[in-house]
Amino acid sequence: MKLPSQQDLADAPLWENYLVAQAVQACLGLIPVHVMAIGMRASGAQVELVFRAAIWTAQDQEDAEDIVSELEALLGPEVSVHQKIEAPVSARVLASPGLRWIFAARSDTR
């Protein structure tokens, strides 16, 4: 396996990595306090942000909507962003096809 380098990105999934980078940027300072994990699923120009939380409050919803709004701003009108709330849940993350986790809280903080 040849890993990407600065000179040669090899087979790195550029689009998906770009979306992840933008999603991380969109989350800065906005992650809802009860969220245990945030994942991103991309299918072409369709992006889904997955929020997993032990409980889900109105403030959490507002913060999640702010993240979606920020991500929409960063990605522009060609990309459609949606959110999916998984709450209440006990496990932080679960393996799921096509889902990339971009944030997971420490297990001893919640």
Added chain:
Amino acid sequence: MGTADGLYNVPVTIAAIADATELAPGGVEPLLELRGWLQQHGGADTSSSDYQESVLGGTVIAALLSCRVPVGKLRLGGPNTSLAPAVPRFITTAQGVTIDRAAISRLVSLQKQGRHVLSAREYNGGSYVKSVEDAQRVLDDFHSGAAQVLGMKGNDIVVRTPNVTGINVNPGAGYPRQPTSVFFIKGTRSPSVVPYNPNWTP
């Protein structure tokens, strides 16, 4: 809330005047006189009791009482008056989405706006304006009609105003610090203003 010139152009309702009489510290006579003036000049909508317009009415009345402006010389705008062009309350975008200007609060949320003000404690690295006053100016321009409504981004209203320059921050797309006069207005009851891609099209 703006200058006296700005106040002259806000719609004032009979209901607003009625509400303001309970708040006005200077007595009701000037208010009743103003109400009569509005009725005579067709600048009042007796059917509306919208809260925001009531607040506006109170502001106008407060300005009248403090400045002692002769009522007969006022140029208050209103739904039916020909004295000043009214800003349309509803805007329908090219995509068929209708925006109700009155549904958007006239004051930015200080807490939420802080996320997009460079010097604020809440700033977290995204797009920003120089000050809360700049953000408020964008919102003022939206309400006064000075800003052009470009369309909707999800649930957010996108506007362009010539009066404020913000910075669009999108390093992932190659724009770490891009001046822009395009903004989106996020939220209704507690809105905030965020600089946006200057080349955005709906």
